[in-house]
Amino acid sequence: MTAGTHVVKRSSWRLMRHLLPQSPAVFEAWNGLLEGLLSVHDRFLVLEPVGRLDLGDPAFLWRIRRAPNRPADTHWLADPTAN
Numbered sequence: 001m002t003a004g005t006h007v008v009k010r011s012s013w014r015l016m017r018h019l020l021p022q023s024p025a026v027f028e029a030w031n032g033l034l035e036g037l038l039s040v041h042d043r044f045l046v047l048e049p050v051g052r053l054d055l056g057d058p059a060f061l062w063r064i065r066r067a068p069n070r071p072a073d074t075h076w077l078a079d080p081t082a083n
Contacts, residue, residue: 049062
């Protein structure tokens, strides 16, 4: 893991545990929602799925990192008094 990169790990998918195996599109839909939530938090962060339990990996893994060539500090964007 590089500096400024974080990893999120989920070893189960509780919401789907009693349902039949789902299409990979179900994960893609949930992942899209997570990407949207992350972009609301900071539009310069990128969410990358690197492991998928539904495809046989031991866990769901996402890497969160800053988009290339983007500013490191974007908090000034939320400050209405900033010039």
